[in-house]
Amino acid sequence: MRIIISNSSPVPIYQQIKDNIIDQILSNEIKENESLPSIRNLAKDIKISVMTIKKAYDELEKEGYIMSVQGKGTFVSPKSLELTKENAQKEIESNLIKAIDIAKEFNIDKKDIFDIIDIFYGRDN
Amino acid sequence: MKNAIEVKNLVKEYKDFKLDNINLEIKKGCIVGLIGENGAGKTTLIKSLLNIIKISKGNIKIFDKDYIKNEQIIKDDIGVVLDNMFFPEILSPKDINLIMKDIFKKWDEQIFNKYLKDFGLSKNKKIKEMSKGMRKKLEIATALSHHPKLLILDEPTSGLDPVVRSEVLDIFLNFIQNEENTILLSTHITSDLENIADHIVFIDNGKKVLDKSRDDIIDNYGILKCDIKYFDKIDKNDIVKYKKNKYDCQILVDNINEIRNKYKDCIIDKITLDDLMVLMVKGEK
Numbered sequence: 581m582r583i584i585i586s587n588s589s590p591v592p593i594y595q596q597i598k599d600n601i602i603d604q605i606l607s608n609e610i611k612e613n614e615s616l617p618s619i620r621n622l623a624k625d626i627k628i629s630v631m632t633i634k635k636a637y638d639e640l641e642k643e644g645y646i647m648s649v650q651g652k653g654t655f656v657s658p659k660s661l662e663l664t665k666e667n668a669q670k671e672i673e674s675n676l677i678k679a680i681d682i683a684k685e686f687n688i689d690k691k692d693i694f695d696i697i698d699i700f701y702g703r704d705n
Numbered sequence: 706m707k708n709a710i711e712v713k714n715l716v717k718e719y720k721d722f723k724l725d726n727i728n729l730e731i732k733k734g735c736i737v738g739l740i741g742e743n744g745a746g747k748t749t750l751i752k753s754l755l756n757i758i759k760i761s762k763g764n765i766k767i768f769d770k771d772y773i774k775n776e777q778i779i780k781d782d783i784g785v786v787l788d789n790m791f792f793p794e795i796l797s798p799k800d801i802n803l804i805m806k807d808i809f810k811k812w813d814e815q816i817f818n819k820y821l822k823d824f825g826l827s828k829n830k831k832i833k834e835m836s837k838g839m840r841k842k843l844e845i846a847t848a849l850s851h852h853p854k855l856l857i858l859d860e861p862t863s864g865l866d867p868v869v870r871s872e873v874l875d876i877f878l879n880f881i882q883n884e885e886n887t888i889l890l891s892t893h894i895t896s897d898l899e900n901i902a903d904h905i906v907f908i909d910n911g912k913k914v915l916d917k918s919r920d921d922i923i924d925n926y927g928i929l930k931c932d933i934k935y936f937d938k939i940d941k942n943d944i945v946k947y948k949k950n951k952y953d954c955q956i957l958v959d960n961i962n963e964i965r966n967k968y969k970d971c972i973i974d975k976i977t978l979d980d981l982m983v984l985m986v987k988g989e990k
Contacts, residue, residue, distance in 0.1 A: 623878060
């Protein structure tokens, strides 16, 4: 696992920890059912307060990415990859809706939008 | 029992200074940072907690017991580092080991030796031959070697260079791996606390002026910077404290995200504990 924290970022540290973990679940670097370090252990290793890590873990658990098992530790949820993909999809949808709204406002054709997507989606390949 | 320390209505009166009605709850398993300018009352508060100085009024509970009545029993579970070294300078770590063995029932010679080794301290070197950093590390090693559950530290990192400070912070983080353990430390090197403290207590002129979680402060407080003319446009309810300088105004806010949306043309910086201290002490309301 990797956790990289920026002290100058406006994003709160607990959020940065969450983002780090979610990104690695999505890229399959942290696998489903894999165990995560304990709150206190992680606090020591990345030199961040216990409460901050606890907040990150609590939210990850509430959102379904991880689960804690009494006496055993914290694990990546079995459905977490699906969940991250679902959330990514939701974000894509909401951004596309914005794009479509703009397109409609300026009478831009659906086909033109698809063309734009084609150009940009294939850009890196 | 959730709290390691509970202070109720603590008053300590001197002729020219008063620690004024301090209430404090320090949860177990936390690192709590006590901040404030020199002379604000941090050391007075710590010495009052430890019954080193007699309080004028109030109630102190440590591990759920009245501290003043049960001092001898509770003391065994507290490790203390005070601002000034309390060992005679002619002693060596070896001598300290012998003395401490007699004082603390749970003194652990092996652990003490291990800390000395980890910190690179020689057993036979006299304190007077040690650098400031070595002395501080020796004090910390001593405070930790009777397996305390609570560490009370007054300025444990002052006078230390960044490398040694980071080593010391590692020791603290290691100590609270056990969630029954608690640390209260005072400091004016606030950057040490910025990331590792769970909770910040801010004392100014003998009064507690802020008592909040680290996340609450660092994630919600901020400084809005604008020119003098713009200052009048700012909603007075958004201002915690402000400071008008010659070329700019600095305004302490406690809800940075709303403020960022509300005053889009201003510079709004994240808070550091240093800025917070200066604005709380020097700022107007």
